[in-house]
Amino acid sequence: MFKTIGILIIFTAILLFQLPKLKQNGEKKEIWTFSILLFISTTLCIAVALKVKVPNPYDLIIVIFKPMGEFIKMAFK
Amino acid sequence: MGKEIISVRQFAIIVMLYSIGAAILILPATLTQVVKQDAWVVAVLGVLIGLLLVKFYITVGNISPKLSLVQLIEKVLGKYVGKIIVIFFLIFTYLSGTGLLYFLGDFMRTEVMPETPLVAFSGLFMIVIMFGTYLGIETFARSTEILFPVFFLLFIFFVVFISPQVDIEYLEPVLNSNPKSIINGILIFISEFAFPLVVMLMVFPVAINVPKSGTKGFYIGAIAGGIILITLITLCVLVLGPTDTAHRVFPSYAMAQRISIGNFIQRIEITMALLWIITLYVRIFFYFHVSVVGIAQILKLKNYRSLILPLGLSMVALSQMIHPDVIHQLKFNKEIWIPYSATFALLLPLVLLIVAKIRKIKSE
Numbered sequence: 438m439f440k441t442i443g444i445l446i447i448f449t450a451i452l453l454f455q456l457p458k459l460k461q462n463g464e465k466k467e468i469w470t471f472s473i474l475l476f477i478s479t480t481l482c483i484a485v486a487l488k489v490k491v492p493n494p495y496d497l498i499i500v501i502f503k504p505m506g507e508f509i510k511m512a513f514k
Numbered sequence: 515m516g517k518e519i520i521s522v523r524q525f526a527i528i529v530m531l532y533s534i535g536a537a538i539l540i541l542p543a544t545l546t547q548v549v550k551q552d553a554w555v556v557a558v559l560g561v562l563i564g565l566l567l568v569k570f571y572i573t574v575g576n577i578s579p580k581l582s583l584v585q586l587i588e589k590v591l592g593k594y595v596g597k598i599i600v601i602f603f604l605i606f607t608y609l610s611g612t613g614l615l616y617f618l619g620d621f622m623r624t625e626v627m628p629e630t631p632l633v634a635f636s637g638l639f640m641i642v643i644m645f646g647t648y649l650g651i652e653t654f655a656r657s658t659e660i661l662f663p664v665f666f667l668l669f670i671f672f673v674v675f676i677s678p679q680v681d682i683e684y685l686e687p688v689l690n691s692n693p694k695s696i697i698n699g700i701l702i703f704i705s706e707f708a709f710p711l712v713v714m715l716m717v718f719p720v721a722i723n724v725p726k727s728g729t730k731g732f733y734i735g736a737i738a739g740g741i742i743l744i745t746l747i748t749l750c751v752l753v754l755g756p757t758d759t760a761h762r763v764f765p766s767y768a769m770a771q772r773i774s775i776g777n778f779i780q781r782i783e784i785t786m787a788l789l790w791i792i793t794l795y796v797r798i799f800f801y802f803h804v805s806v807v808g809i810a811q812i813l814k815l816k817n818y819r820s821l822i823l824p825l826g827l828s829m830v831a832l833s834q835m836i837h838p839d840v841i842h843q844l845k846f847n848k849e850i851w852i853p854y855s856a857t858f859a860l861l862l863p864l865v866l867l868i869v870a871k872i873r874k875i876k877s878e
Contacts, residue, residue, distance in 0.1 A: 447827075448827075451823045451824070451827075455820055455823065458820075459820055462816070462817070464815070464816060464817075466813060466814075466815060467815050467816065467817065467820055470809075470813055470815065470820075470821065471820045471821065471824065474821060474824035474825060474828075475823075475824040477824070477828065478824040478825070478827050478828040478831070481828045481831045481832070482827060482828065482830075482831045484831075485831040485832075485834050485835055486831075491835060493835060493836055493838075494605075494609055494832070494836065495609070495613075495836045495837070495842075495846060498609070498850060498854055499846065499850050502850045502853045502854045502857075503849070503850065505853035506849035506850050506852065506853055507849070509698075509701070509849075509852055509853065510849060512694075513694045513695060513697060513698035513701075514694070
């Protein structure tokens with residue numbers, strides 16, 4: 438619980454620090470990219486802090502490249 | 515986005531520190547597992563092949579010297595296919611940076627401060643990297659110029675202090691391994707040393723003040739980095755012996771623990787650890803910088819700085835979960851990393867070269 442609140446405080450601080458600057462420049466695209474990335478980042482941080490099982494990107498890479506890796510391993514044994 | 519320019523000397527230093535990067539910690543153990551006492555032969559051959567790869571990357575970079583790698587992919591492969599490939603490439607750099615962040619935290623946790631949680635190291639280190647990215651590549655390049663003498667002095671001290679412990683018999687018998695395992699060793703070596711250099715195409719030759727001599731800087735940096743790696747791998751075998759080196763996770767750290775000059779200069783391994791903290795900093799910084807700038811370039815944003823904080827913090831979060839344990843990480847490095855990095859470091863530039871030839875895209 439404390440972890441979640443801490444993370445939320447950090448991300449609110451980032452939002453309050455960055456958004457006025459972005460609004461000043463008037464870049465619509467930049468604001469959208471920043472907001473989406475910040476949202477994903479907040480979710481990810483809270484999920485990891487609460488030890489929720491998040492799909493591991495490395496596992497996907499391992500599934501894709503495993504046949505090739507095994508081939509290299511067999512070829513040079 | 516104001517154009518940021520670095521000098522040739524700064525570029526050479528960055529290439530050198532970058533190519534040493536994680537290889538300094540990973541290679542001695544993985545190489546000796548495969549080829550035992552012949553690790554130094556493999557390292558020498560690996561550096562030579564690595565230089566060929568550098569030549570290859572220079573050719574790719576010169577397809578269109580005014581564009582960075584991300585813009586080049588988009589120009590050569592077209593708007594839609596190019597964008598998809600760029601996204602995969604950026605995921606590659608981002609996840610590699612995350613893996614190294616885990617690696618650094620794991621090193622500190624197992625060898626230096628066993629009571630501290632992993633997130634403390636990743637978080638603190640990431641703050642420095644985010645700060646560096648915020649200030650831009652010019653400031654980063656100047657800071658590497660300051661770090662370089664520190665690195666070089668420490669390296670000289672390291673070699674001089676460890677030299678009394680050298681036992682030349684560990685190298686015998688020379689060239690005893692079969693050719694197959696030597697080729698495997700060379701593959702492992704270049705996948706850590708030369709393949710990641712493809713990321714350098716983001717600044718080469720776009721952000722270099724004299725692109726002509728930038729080529730020379732690329733070679734000099736790679737050669738210097740290669741020589742330092744060869745020296746360290748050879749010293750590991752000479753001091754610890756092939757069997758001991760192969761069984762450790764961080765053999766170069768174990769080697770630094772052996773330093774003892776007249777029972778007076780001892781336990782200086784943490785000073786020596788600065789060697790790989792500096793190089794890991796350069797490597798993680800570069801991976802992170804490329805991911806952030808790359809995203810800004812494909813979305814055609816004017817300023818990349820607003821993306822730093824969200825991406826940096828999720829990198830810290832990811833580094834906590836990508837490897838559940840050290841076995842997972844060692845296995846990933848040994849089996850998956852070679853084909854995974856080769857896809858982006860060999861296949862992608864090759865496709866770029868061929869398609870650019872066919873479509874007759876000329877440098878203007």
